[in-house]
Amino acid sequence: MKLLVALEAHFYRTPDGRVWNDSVSDASFWQRYLNVFEEVLVVARVKQVETNDPKWKLSSGDNVEFWCLPDYQGPWQYLKQRRALQDEVKKAVKTCDAIMLRVPGAIGTLVWNVVKKTNKPYACEVVGDPWDSLAPGTVKSIARPLARVMTTWNLKRQCEQADGVSYVTEKTLQRRYPNRAAFYTHYSSIELHDIAYADSPRTEAPQGEVRIFNAGSMATLYKAQDVQIQALHKLRELGVNAKLVLAGDGVCRAQFEEVAASLEVSDNVEFLGLLPGAEAVRQELDRSDLFILPSRTEGLPRAVIEAMARGLPCVGTNVGGIPELLESDDLVPVEDAAALAERIAVMLQDAKLYTERSEQNWQKAKDYHANLLSERRTTFYTRLRRLAEQRTR
CATH class of the missing domain: 3.40.50.2000 (Glycogen Phosphorylase B;)
Incomplete structure (x- = not known):
């Protein structure tokens, strides 16, 4: 057949x-x-x-x-x-x-x-x-x-x-x-598969410069990298020492780079381009402290599930299947950079919340x-x- x-x-x-x-x-x-x-x-x-x-x-x-x-x-x-x-x-x-x-x-x-x-x-x-x-x-x-x-x-x-x-x-x-x-x-x-999962969730909140990670196509505005950069700017205004790392590429990348330049945060945004494979993605996730996906639209995002499997706390928008993955408190409105920055700050500054979300996400990812x-x-x-x-x- x-x-x-x-x-x-x-x-x-x-x-x-x-x-x-x-x-x-x-x-x-x-x-x-x-x-x-x-x-x-x-x-x-x-x-x-x-x-x-x-x-x-x-x-x-x-x-x-x-x-x-x-x-x-x-x-x-x-x-x-x-x-x-x-x-x-x-x-x-x-x-x-x-x-x-x-x-x-x-x-x-x-x-x-x-x-x-x-x-x-x-x-x-x-x-x-x-x-x-x-x-x-x-x-x-x-x-x-x-x-x-x-x-x-x-x-x-x-x-x-x-x-x-x-x-x-x-x-x-x-x-x-x-x-x-x-x-x-x-x-x-x-x-x-088994290799996608961290051995255990995270037991400590991050110290020093915080690495916020996102992996997503830049072929369209769907993944809202512009909103992520705006949120980074607001985080730094709040005194949070954070760096945004963006994996992915596409025709909208130049637009996102312009947003970073206009907000004077280019030195705090790293564009990685396309990563060569799953192992490279896992390495970036393990180096990061938080995963964000404030998408304008979604199905059930693979990137979030992969981040959860590495024990990363995550913040996303209340669209598509994201609410089926994350706690309601970790969801923010679409296009709302201020709300995204606020939730990131809370997650990073509350050690108990941070480790609880790491455990919850790690366990939830096993469903996939x-x-x-x-x-x-x-x-x-x-x-x-x-x-x-x-x-x-």
Whole structure:
């Protein structure tokens, strides 16, 4: 049985036929599907390049094939290439027995529009919320308001009509995007193995200069690095000796650097760029005293769970699945740098609170161990396979 997986990530293909990416996991990511299906066909945008960047991860592997769609950027390029995209998607769907849509996204919607006219079963893995991710202030585009309405409407329909639905949150996304599916569940895309966990939580509050860490894409304003820098400025005004360390890269990085310069905190903000792998991320987490994620929108953030597994206290915003991870006192309003700075200061200055949150987060992260989530995912994929087998008889 062959499973088609449609997703929004951009990939890169070198002349030797290998496919790379700078966002999703490496080739091992597809193993979750290959545990149930013999073959996986990835339908995504793929750019042809001469050489791979050393920081990219190899995405292609055994029994994994890529159906390369044009690598368009943004809504206007999408509209120009929509007919070509539709033609390619139709061809891809014909070759597969079952379909998995990692939604929201334009690629998932293209595939959905084809699949719903066939008898082939499809399931959704809902990994985000377009109503929040396209809210005012998140994307600078005149097409944003329309895209927000249309993408939200599409996701609701996709979930309503799907044979199976899985959500990355336990409750949050389910409320906005209910399903009528024959089978549904929830699990995170994250896979934490034993190596991801610190041996024990932290037993002492930090002393001296405090290292505040964030890891997140700078391709958009979603992760609110600008708000983090503003909060750092306010912390230093409060007399907190803090340094903000930002991992990640993207087109918005220059904008964030300008914010730091305008607030005269450039010397206290370190831009690390893209980190080369999971071990490098763990090393940065272990060097840090606090993790923050004041996102404007979220699904269930992998970065927070990884930080919790290292025993780091965390502060985030009350959006998406973050409230399912953190205590309510550790949540602040979106866009509120003053509230973020205040909560950080409280966390750092209260040694008892600091160690309590370290223990709570470390324990909570164990709910996301690979062994626990793998069983749930495999059951979900198996239901989809059985349905495909029934319909092909």
